[in-house]
Amino acid sequence: MVELRVLGPVEAWAGDRRLDVGHARQRCVLAALLVDVNRVVPVDQLVDRVWGAEVPLRGKGGLHSYVSRLRTALADLGDVAIVHRSGGWALETDPDRVDLHRFRGLLARARSAPDPVDGLAAVDRALDLWRGEAFTGLVTPWAVTGRETLAVERWTAELERTDLALRLGRHTDLLPELAARTRRHPLDERLAAQYVLALARSGRQAAALSHYEQVRARLADELGADPGLALRDLHQRLLAADPAVLAGRPAAAAPATPAPTAGAPRQLPAPPRSFIGRADELSALTAALDDVPAGAVVISAIGGAGGIGKTWLALHWAHRHADRFPDGQLFVDLRGFSPDSEPMPASVAVRGFLDALGVDPGRIPTDPDAQSALLRSTVVDKRLLVVLDNAADTAQVVPLLPGGDTCTVLVTSRSRLLGLMTAHGARHLNLDVLTDEEARVLLARRLGAARVAAEAGAVDELIASCQGFPLALGVIAARAHTHADLPLATFAAELRELGLDALADSDPAASLPAVLSWSYRALTAEQQLVLGLLATAPGPDTGLPAAAALTGLSPVAVGRVLRGLEQASLISRDARGRYSMHDLVRAYAADTAREQPREARTAALRRVVDFYLHTAHAADLCLDPHREVVPLDPAAAAPLAPADTAEALAWLDLEQPALLTAQQTAAAHGWDRAVWLLAWTLTTFHNRRGHLAEQLAVCRAGLVAAERLDDPSARLRVHRLLGRTHAALRQHDEAVGHLDRALALAERHEPTTRAHIHQALAWTWSRQGDEARALEHATRSLESYRDLGNPAWEANALNMVGWYAAQNGEHDRAREHCRAALDLHRRHDNPEGEADTLDSLAYIDHRTGRHRQAVAHYRQALALFRDIGNTVQVGDTLEHLGHPHAALGQHEEARAAWEEALELFRAQERDDDADRVRRALDALDGDTTG
Known part of the structure; x- marks a missing residue:
């Protein structure tokens, strides 16, 4: 039996064997994941839970290390996994494996049990899970607050257990326990009512009335308040010698729930039969x-x-x-x-x-x-x-x-x-949509589990199309129920082909388009217009600046309209300030947008595409101010201007889905220059973040657009981008093919760009393992850059020549070129080039036995790569850093670097790199235990 515990010391058990889950910080990471089991806990939230306000300089790096060690500790538990998801981690397992969630589940079962005997048994099992204070030994602010919150939950469960025991007539057995509790909690009115009731039912009415008076007086003296209605009502019934109270019948066991009043209104409609989840x-x-x-x-x-x-x-x-x-x-x-x-x-x-x-x-x-x-x-x-x-x-x-x-x-x-x-x-x-599993249960209840299981594929498609919208699921279920002879695949096909129209019905209450129309009619004309435009905007969600560009309104004006739409529950705003809508609402709103003139809709999309392109261009220049500049046409909407690298990366991270969709929108409208320019402006960002699949997709679209334009300059640039992307994906033949085409175009049209292409070819041949040919192309690029008189580009080429010279065993030549490159990069303020060169110098140091110098250079490079947000190079440099640490016998430092590199490689889906680091870690473990 796998058990994960937080209701006491934080522990993990496999049967009778307690696993070693590390020191207090590491146990805090485990607790933070267990509290939100099966949910993604964002990295920043994890850091806050583990350190509070005392986050160390490399807090996120340390967090990576803790998670990696926990993974190793829990590796033998087949049904427990810590997985990386976008923005954070989740511990995935059956919630019943976690004592906290089993505790809450048992309490829920007790509260819904019609028989108090069953309810009491469930509460007893829940309370038996506690082994002291929750999170014992953890002292972070999050742990302290969580401990206090869970203590309240435990106290509530104990009070509920007493209520159930009183209903079962166990008042005499409860008296000693209740007497002790009331001494510890003299102002708890619910506890006081339980004690008064137990005393009265035990034949001690005078003691019961006396205790009530003590509580009443103490409340008046310390809080200036009278007892609440429930306690007052119990007191009055005791004074009247109410036999229902004194006899201990179930109806009187809970003083907070007096018997129903005769003739009281009962206007509730019947409860919904197919209610699920929530x-x-x-x-x-x-x-x-x-x-x-x-x-x-x-x-x-x-x-x-x-x-x-x-x-x-x-x-x-x-x-x-x-x-x-x-x-x-x-x-x-x-x-x-x-x-x-x-x-x-x-x-x-x-x-x-x-x-x-x-x-x-x-x-x-x-x-x-x-x-x-x-x-x-x-x-x-x-x-x-x-x-x-x-x-x-x-x-x-x-x-x-x-x-x-x-x-x-x-x-x-x-x-x-x-x-x-x-x-x-x-x-x-x-109220939000149902989960996929809740949707599946709803369909099974309406249609029968056998029918749902028999057509699992069609059910999956129906659930994906309805996206948890209860009315949509209800409409489909009702139709499938009344047409039991039709396969569910028929309804899935209708939904796929007809979209929202498949959910229409002559009965307005059973028609999703009709229900949405009632909300739509309540909007102002301006709100209707903005809702329709927002439904056609690129991306799954939209920020306020992009919404302003789309609508042509000022940020203040569009913000007012968006708040109105949010008030109407037609759109939602998340914690990042992003506005989105359910896909079915989006489909309805997009239909309404077609009522607007085509020219107006096209102009709106052009404005938002221009906003994304020009802001991405500005962000790209922040990331790499020394990059080759490609001029843009004037913008149709005012773009943003990120202030620095951090702000540029944050915007690109946030807007990447919208940027990719913006390119698709531009392609659909034939705005070919915007299509290839979006591919160009996203390249630095994609390379730093390791988004190679996305880079390949935007470049392929960019090449189609460039060829339609018949623009040789655009074509050669996109071929160059495609060559490097294919090389990064280790698709050597495709990479060389694109770069050769780029080189041929450059010879005829733009000879100044040949140096860039030779540099890309050098990297491509190196990825293939041909370091001699890589050095040849790097040397040619250096010669060309010197002729162009661009010191930043020359510095890049110097470092590249140095790197490939080192790969070919020419260490003195390598160090000479890299030192010259470092000097140029520092003089011209190019932190990325400086980091690349420090990484090269560290490699040369390590290969020549200067391991301490290698560690120093790698750490300098690592700090710069972190500063500029190049997570791909952070992973590479961490892997490299482990080797000189290991050579110096610094095994813990090597392990920390490799464990963090492993987490990054896994997050970036770099499987080959992850396997290589895993082998290095295994070898290191062998060295330290052999």
Whole structure:
């Protein structure tokens, strides 16, 4: 049995064998991954969890090392893996293998168990998982905060266990434990109620009443407050000698849940039969109810797009917790987004609630404000649940809010009700799509597990097309259910071929296009225009500057419109400030965009493509200011101007998906110059980040565009880029073919670029293992660069000649050329060239036995490569650095360098390089243990 533990010391167990997961920092990494098991934890968040404000200079490098060691420690556990994902790491395993998640799962099972015996057994198993304080021994701020949070969860579980034991009549057994607890927690009212109840049921009514008075007096003295409603109610029932309390019948076991009131309204519609998932959202709604401060009404506002499942969530939760509202449940559809009527006036809903509560019609005033006041007075001491479904805005909701502190309100709306949050303390809960697994379960429930299993491929396609949108899945499931004779592949094909039209229906409530149209009609004309343009924008998401370029609006103006669309739940904004929309919403919005004149849509796309091209060009110059300059045409939209290398890399990392799509957009519209120029401007970035597949794709598109332009200058540059990219991918014949074509074009049209091509040929032949031919081409490039009089390019060529001379065993010549290159690079402020040359000098030092000098040079190069964000060269230099460390007997330093290099190579999918470093690590382990 594999066990991963955080509820006590952080440990990993394989059966009876405890694995060595390292020192405190390394255990903190493991804990940070286990808390979010099967979810990606971003690198920055991991660093914060492990070090807090005391991050060392090489924090991320150290993190790489810790993760690598944990991987080694957990390698024998076949169903546990730490995997690298975009931006971070995830520990993937069955959540039940982790004590924390097993604890929470058992509590959830206990809370939903109809039999208190089963519930008590589940809680006991959950509490047995604890072995002390969570994260024992970890002292980072994250660990301390997490320990406190989990302590609250444990305390809540202990209180729930007591409630269940009281329901089962075990009050006598509980008395010693409850007496000790109340001494430790004298102001906990829930605990006080449990102790009072246990005393009363044990025949000690006087002691029970006395303890109540002690708690009441202490609350008054220390907090200036009276006991809450639940404790007061229990006290009154004891004074009245209520037999239901004294007899210990199940209905009286939980004083916070009195018996249902006779004649109380029960307006909830039936619970949804096909409800699935939403565990986090259900927990959040319950937490909002449990954590409310005294004197406040609980208001939860569930937001999300039409058809996302807001009403289903509200009804499922409401039915699940109906016993907590003995005075009834009120429900109204406010018709905020209805296909056939205006939103319901609040006064109509208020009158409906007053009627449901049995208020004498003769007492109801005619003034709407007075009616709302009467509603608040009527429910002030009642424990009611009020569900306000499909609200249009905050103004429609406010008159329906109850008074006092005993009611709970659930509001669903496609609009984000900021006014409700700001003025009334509502908690916002944004509802997103279902996961793929939840979608699969939903289809299985509606269609039968056998049918879903029999057509797994078609089901996968349906899930991918619907992308977790509940209404889309519901429409497909309903049609497949009514046409049981048709294979699911038929519906998958319809969705593939017809797109959104396949989800239309004559019943508006069962038609996704109709549901989306209700939201669309509520928008202003400007919002409709921007939504349509945003649906056609390149990339999966869009930043504010790009949206401004696309729409032609100022950043302030477009920001205002985007906030309105976000309020309408038609787009979402992530933590990076990026705006996106679900693909089905995008398809609907793109259809609406076709209502705009073609010229206007084309102009919008041209503006955003120009924005991406010109900003990428500016970023490229930040990365490599000495690169050959290719002039651009004037921009149709104002680009950004990154201030430095870090800002340029951050923008390119963020916008890469949009940049790739922008090139495709330009190709589709025949903007050929923009197509090949995007390939040109992305080259430095792609090379530094190791995005070789993306570089190959943009270069191939760039060559097609350059050939259509009949521009020899463009063609030779793209052939050169393609040659280097093929060489990086170790596709030697293709690389040489493109570079030979580039060289032929340069001879005829641009002789000054021959040096660049010879340099690319040198690198290509070196990748093939022909160092002599590589040195020959490098030497020719140096001669040409000297003739051109460009010292930065000459420095690059000097370093290249030095490197290949070293590969050919000419170490003195190599060192001479590299030292000359280093001097030029430093004089002309070229940090990338300086780093390359330091790496070369380090290699020469290592090959000539000067291992300490090699380590010093490699470390200088590594610092520069990190500064300029060249993660490809960081990996290469780390690998190189390990060798002189090993030669000096510095095995721990070698291991750290190689482990970090291994992580980078894996992240960059450089499998051959990763295998080579893995072998070096294995050999190092053999040396240290042999």
